[in-house]
Amino acid sequence: MGDQWELEVDRxxxxxxxxxxxxxxxxxxxxxxxxxxxxxxxxxxxxAVLAAAEGCPVEAITLRLSDTGEAVFPPEE
Structure with a gap:
């Protein structure tokens, strides 16, 4: 870990x-x-940030690598 992640919450x-x-x-x-x-x-x-996203009961949190836009969570299928 240690990369910069973009954080988004679907309100x-x-x-x-x-x-x-x-x-x-x-x-x-x-x-x-x-x-x-x-x-x-x-x-x-x-x-901790990954655990927060994974623990969201409605999967409202999206994490992406800032430099590439690649999905961290939820993982791309």
Whole structure:
């Protein structure tokens, strides 16, 4: 890990469970509407950020490599 990742939360899918904000609080926050959003549009890839995306109950989080756009999560099939 250690690459820069682009972070996106589909706010239409987000149910506000808060798992992402609990798992990676330096990267994700819940706003006043209890929807997740990235603190910044990019972050250094880490196990915590990946765990936050994988743990989202509705798969609202997308992670991509910043330099290539390749999917980190969910993986491309």
């Amino acid at each position: 239409g899918l987000c149910v506000g469970s808060g798992l992402c904000a609990h798992t990676a609080p330096e990267v994700f926050r819940l706003d006043a509407t209890r929807r997740s959003r990235p603190v910044r549009p990019r972050a250094t890839g880490s196990e």
